[in-house]
Amino acid sequence: MHYKQALYFAAAHHERDGESRSCHLLDSSQRASPQESHIPETEHEGERSARALPGDPLPVTVWAPNPARHGIQHARVQVRLHLQKQPHSLLRLRQALRRSVFRQQSSRRMPRSQTRPMAAASLPFPDLPDASCRTAGSCPLTLLFTAENHSLAETVTAGMYGSAWNVTDFGSDIYAISATHALGSDSEPGKNDYIEPAFSVGGPIYYLQRNCSDVEKSGFYIGMEHPCMANNHKCNLRDAFDTLAQNDLMISNSYLQFLLGPVTKMLFEFVKEMPKPESSLRLDLSSLLGALFFTWVILQLFPQQKLRIMMKMHGLGDGPYWMISYGYFLAISVTYMSCFVIFGSLLGGWIIVMELYPGFALYRGLYEFGQFSFDASLSENGGMKWQNLSESTNGMKEKKTPLPTPDTEMQVSKVFSHMDKRDVIQEMEKVEELLLEPTINHAIVCDNLQKVYPGRDGNPDKFAVRGLYLSVPQGECFGMLGPNGAGKTSFINMMIGLEKPSSGAAFVQGLDIRTQMDGIYTTMGVCPQYDLLWESLTGREHLLFYGRLKNLKDSALTQAVEEYLKSLNLFHGGVADKQAGNYSGGMKRRLSVAISLIGDPRVIYMDEPSRGLDPASRKSLWNVVKHAKQNRAIILTTHSMEEAEALCDRLGIFVNGSLQCVGNPKELKARYGGTYVFTMTTSSDHEKDVENMVQRLTPNANKIYHLSGTQKFELPKEDVKIGDVFQAVDAAKRNFTVSAWGLVDTTLEDVFIKVAREAQAFETLS
Numbered sequence: 001m002h003y004k005q006a007l008y009f010a011a012a013h014h015e016r017d018g019e020s021r022s023c024h025l026l027d028s029s030q031r032a033s034p035q036e037s038h039i040p041e042t043e044h045e046g047e048r049s050a051r052a053l054p055g056d057p058l059p060v061t062v063w064a065p066n067p068a069r070h071g072i073q074h075a076r077v078q079v080r081l082h083l084q085k086q087p088h089s090l091l092r093l094r095q096a097l098r099r100s101v102f103r104q105q106s107s108r109r110m111p112r113s114q115t116r117p118m119a120a121a122s123l124p125f126p127d128l129p130d131a132s133c134r135t136a137g138s139c140p141l142t143l144l145f146t147a148e149n150h151s152l153a154e155t156v157t158a159g160m161y162g163s164a165w166n167v168t169d170f171g172s173d174i175y176a177i178s179a180t181h182a183l184g185s186d187s188e189p190g191k192n193d194y195i196e197p198a199f200s201v202g203g204p205i206y207y208l209q210r211n212c213s214d215v216e217k218s219g220f221y222i223g224m225e226h227p228c229m230a231n232n233h234k235c236n237l238r239d240a241f242d243t244l245a246q247n248d249l250m251i252s253n254s255y256l257q258f259l260l261g262p263v264t265k266m267l268f269e270f271v272k273e274m275p276k277p278e279s280s281l282r283l284d285l286s287s288l289l290g291a292l293f294f295t296w297v298i299l300q301l302f303p304q305q306k307l308r309i310m311m312k313m314h315g316l317g318d319g320p321y322w323m324i325s326y327g328y329f330l331a332i333s334v335t336y337m338s339c340f341v342i343f344g345s346l347l348g349g350w351i352i353v354m355e356l357y358p359g360f361a362l363y364r365g366l367y368e369f370g371q372f373s374f375d376a377s378l379s380e381n382g383g384m385k386w387q388n389l390s391e392s393t394n395g396m397k398e399k400k401t402p403l404p405t406p407d408t409e410m411q412v413s414k415v416f417s418h419m420d421k422r423d424v425i426q427e428m429e430k431v432e433e434l435l436l437e438p439t440i441n442h443a444i445v446c447d448n449l450q451k452v453y454p455g456r457d458g459n460p461d462k463f464a465v466r467g468l469y470l471s472v473p474q475g476e477c478f479g480m481l482g483p484n485g486a487g488k489t490s491f492i493n494m495m496i497g498l499e500k501p502s503s504g505a506a507f508v509q510g511l512d513i514r515t516q517m518d519g520i521y522t523t524m525g526v527c528p529q530y531d532l533l534w535e536s537l538t539g540r541e542h543l544l545f546y547g548r549l550k551n552l553k554d555s556a557l558t559q560a561v562e563e564y565l566k567s568l569n570l571f572h573g574g575v576a577d578k579q580a581g582n583y584s585g586g587m588k589r590r591l592s593v594a595i596s597l598i599g600d601p602r603v604i605y606m607d608e609p610s611r612g613l614d615p616a617s618r619k620s621l622w623n624v625v626k627h628a629k630q631n632r633a634i635i636l637t638t639h640s641m642e643e644a645e646a647l648c649d650r651l652g653i654f655v656n657g658s659l660q661c662v663g664n665p666k667e668l669k670a671r672y673g674g675t676y677v678f679t680m681t682t683s684s685d686h687e688k689d690v691e692n693m694v695q696r697l698t699p700n701a702n703k704i705y706h707l708s709g710t711q712k713f714e715l716p717k718e719d720v721k722i723g724d725v726f727q728a729v730d731a732a733k734r735n736f737t738v739s740a741w742g743l744v745d746t747t748l749e750d751v752f753i754k755v756a757r758e759a760q761a762f763e764t765l766s
């Protein structure tokens with residue numbers, strides 16, 4: 001059943017001879033005629049009866065007293081709702097009735113007499129007073145009710161007011177009850193604060209109407225007479241708004257939506273973009289939670305969109321961003337407002353479906369927020385006030401916990417652990433020198449940079465980056481290696497402005513990342529760990545967009561776009577003009593790399609740029625990076641040792657947030673390798689023979705691997721000569737069958753594993 005047909009449960013409290021009673025209205029479907037209705041003597045009885053209707057298709061039962069029998073002298077209208085089965089209807093109905101009835105009770109919300117109805121040619125009420133009533137303050141009070149069910153209107157009126165009421169049928173649209181016996185104001189000034197009975201012509205009029213469709217069906221009810229009525233029932237939102245503003249009654253939700261729609265949508269998008277908060281400032285207002293809940297759900301369901309930061313990183317200023325965003329969301333807002341009104345008018349119930357759209361749900365939340373304050377205004381407590389915000393009791397504000405600073409003792413122990421790392425200490429000294437005498441040659445200088453994530457759910461704080469000293473000159477590609485969770489991405493995120501450092505500083509081209517990020521963005525290119533692309537834009541459009549942000553124009557722009565499309569294998573076969581949403585993972589990665597390079601940034605960060613690339617694509621990517629690093633500083637993280645060796649001039653191995661070693665790949669291999677790796681595969685019976693052979697070569701050999709006949713040994717370089725190894729293998733071959741053997745110099749991978757293991761072992765011990 002349509003919710004509007006299920007509608008109203010109204011109780012008119014009335015006072016007679018000092019005795020308080022209730023009268024109720026009964027829906028026509030629940031009673032044969034007004035005369036047969038049960039008339040509960042008390043409000044309590046009425047409610048009980050309403051609950052006692054088993055299987056009631058209408059969740060509401062409405063009773064009406066016979067005013068003749070009950071002799072209503074003084075009444076205050078109160079509306080009660082029992083629409084548990086249809087919460088949405090309930091909301092709308094409550095809204096309608098509250099505005100139409102409750103507000104009439106409040107002296108603050110009483111319509112001023114200048115805005116009450118008076119006789120007009122277009123109005124079908126001959127008993128309305130003329131215009132002079134407005135100055136005399138004697139115009140009747142008017143209430144509008146919305147309903148679609150014709151018979152309901154008749155029942156309500158007949159049941160409540162008996163034959164004393166005239167029901168005027170305005171075609172199929174409006175039902176008007178012209179009152180001689182009516183609830184409402186009398187004409188005496190000063191007595192208008194409460195609704196009182198007026199047994200005279202010119203008393204108030206109650207309408208049951210379903211028109212004013214664009215107002216009503218957009219979900220907003222007007223609680224009193226407004227120009228729709230004087231305009232042959234043809235309403236428009238503008239009129240309604242004017243009336244509302246004039247009557248000082250309420251701020252229309254529609255108004256709010258219209259003005260705030262783009263802002264709330266922007267807010268919504270902004271929240272999506274925000275990194276999850278580290279400190280806990282919580283708003284616990286129940287009504288606001290409704291709105292924020294949806295946002296939270298979205299945050300959980302979808303990965304964080306950091307496109308704004310991405311655009312910022314490529315030079316988009318805040319002003320243009322907000323202007324464009326406002327314009328964009330205004331257009332969206334207007335569109336869906338229109339849909340809301342149109343759909344609402346045509347298919348009332350579809351509004352529930354439309355509320356699945358976040359914007360609507362948000363407005364709904366805002367509406368509830370409004371209701372909260374409205375409820376508060378009806379009760380004695382004044383609702384939430386600004387001064388309550390800082391009170392701890394109301395839960396609006398929780399003490400903002402300062403970001404923990406790293407334990408000093410721990411830092412000291414880390415510093416000591418660095419003492420045996422010559423290269424790391426040298427790097428620290430270089431940074432200190434550079435800070436004393438800054439030079440633009442060094443594009444990146446990190447000074448004791450730290451990142452600490454506060455512990456959650458009882459977990460300790462996470463020290464992702466602990467006191468990093470690093471300097472990267474122009475023209476250098478610095479490779480950041482490290483096991484998973486070492487802190488590489490946290491470091492990059494600080495450098496590109498996604499995260500704030502917990503302490504320490506870093507300078508990019510002399511600009512401080514803590515305060516001058518806007519300046520840094522203009523000279524920076526970023527290939528983030530996860531591709532941040534617009535699914536609906538093509539590769540070419542992405543590059544054109546970011547190229548423009550980097551101030552490339554005309555032929556320089558198209559030339560740069562073509563160049564990067566070609567060099568990253570995104571040009572041929574129409575790939576450049578395919579939407580990025582249809583790209584494979586590798587193509588997206590290549591596009592991200594191209595975006596980071598376009599516009600000639602001086603400093604580039606690449607977080608695992610070759611992740612997911614096939615060997616051929618990786619090779620072409622390497623060529624591009626090699627070419628790009630001239631005159632630029634590049635910081636690159638990778639898990640591929642091959643890539644690190646191919647691209648990086650220097651490498652740093654990062655473990656548990658600390659730099660364990662720095663140097664070029666050869667140096668690192670020489671320093672941390674110092675061994676050959678000898679491998680031999682025989683049958684299992686001869687494993688012992690192989691061991692003995694290796695022992696004869698050097699007693700300092702170290703077995704590092706053993707699996708079904710295959711053994712691997714580290715041989716210190718200073719103990720063995722390569723020729724001796726060959727001779728020993730030849731001798732062994734004469735004694736038993738050797739399936740395979742090999743002697744290799746230490747690889748970068750060996751260095752990496754060794755350094756990481758040692759650092760982790762040290763961490764465990766300390």
Ligand SMILES: Nc1ncnc2c1ncn2[C@@H]1O[C@H](COP(=O)(O)OP(=O)(O)OP(=O)(O)O)[C@@H](O)[C@H]1O
Nearest residue numbers: 453462463464482483484485486487488489490491
């Ligand atoms: N937002 C965060 N809140 C809390 N802890 C975090 C957060 N981001 C990262 N961490 C933690 O910080 C540590 C470093 O993470 P990070 O992502 O920087 O490592 P990584 O070296 O980039 O790892 P990978 O190679 O897997 O990408 C990890 O232990 C991680 O769990």
